[in-house]
Amino acid sequence: xxxxxxxxxxxxxxxxxxxxxxxxxxxGIYKTIPKNTAIIDVGEYIKSMPxxxxxxxxxxxxxxxxxxxxxYYLEKGDTCAMTLSCCLGQTKSKIAAISETEVELIxxxxxxxxxxxxxxxxxxxxxxQSYHARVDELxxxxxxxxxxxxxxxxxxxxxxxAMITHDDLINTTHKEIxxxxxxxxxxxxxxxxxxxxxxxxxxxxxxxxxxxx
DNA sequence: ACATTAAGTGATT
DNA sequence: AATCACTTAATGT
Numbered sequence: 001x002x003x004x005x006x007x008x009x010x011x012x013x014x015x016x017x018x019x020x021x022x023x024x025x026x027x028g029i030y031k032t033i034p035k036n037t038a039i040i041d042v043g044e045y046i047k048s049m050p051x052x053x054x055x056x057x058x059x060x061x062x063x064x065x066x067x068x069x070x071x072y073y074l075e076k077g078d079t080c081a082m083t084l085s086c087c088l089g090q091t092k093s094k095i096a097a098i099s100e101t102e103v104e105l106i107x108x109x110x111x112x113x114x115x116x117x118x119x120x121x122x123x124x125x126x127x128x129q130s131y132h133a134r135v136d137e138l139x140x141x142x143x144x145x146x147x148x149x150x151x152x153x154x155x156x157x158x159x160x161x162a163m164i165t166h167d168d169l170i171n172t173t174h175k176e177i178x179x180x181x182x183x184x185x186x187x188x189x190x191x192x193x194x195x196x197x198x199x200x201x202x203x204x205x206x207x208x209x210x211x212x213x
Numbered sequence: 214a215c216a217t218t219a220a221g222t223g224a225t226t
Numbered sequence: 227a228a229t230c231a232c233t234t235a236a237t238g239t
Contacts, residue, residue, distance in 0.1 A: 186227095187227060187228070190227095205237085
């Protein structure tokens with residue numbers, strides 16, 4: 001097993017005091033999750049809150065038919081705002097989460113949430129800041145859907161994806177992209193072709209190289 | 214060689 | 227921008 005204390009300190013040490021770090025280490029459950037794994041599904045009850053140490057998680061809205069739409073990504077140092085409201089309100093999750101890369105995280109039992117809010121100022125600040133950041137990202141997602149045309153959305157999607165994986169070579173299919181953007185594969189293929197002709201990307205089977213970052 | 218899956222394209226709404 | 231219908235290309239068995 002890896003030394004999770006040092007991981008914790010590296011990612012959250014500048015935010016939390018030692019006491020809190022120690023307590024997190026004591027009650028938190030350290031987990032490694034492989035790439036492309038469902039972490040939370042719509043309708044599930046959430047029993048613990050994740051602190052992301054490494055990797056990226058895709059957060060998406062999903063309806064009962066499995067129709068989906070990507071909202072935003074979580075990266076290291078983040079936590080999921082939905083779990084905050086779910087933990088406090090005891091409601092079912094209204095979003096789904098899938099690991100985009102291999103992910104390392106620490107699960108905090110939900111009982112500790114409220115306790116730490118009162119006990120540690122740094123925890124309170126972290127939760128508030130995190131909530132704020134997620135709301136901002138949600139607004140950005142809404143703007144993207146409402147004001148950007150499909151071709152712009154697609155290019156933004158590719159850039160975001162390259163960003164979070166730190167790799168300009170994206171391994172995915174047109175079908176997967178169309179699912180994430182909630183459009184059809186044919187549309188994605190056409191627009192990707194256009195982007196390639198504009199010299200912004202290079203297409204291969206099962207992968208896309210982003211050129212204009 | 215054949216089947217399967219990914220990607221490209223014209224035509225229509 | 228979505229859908230249909232079809233083609234072509236790549237890959238697995």
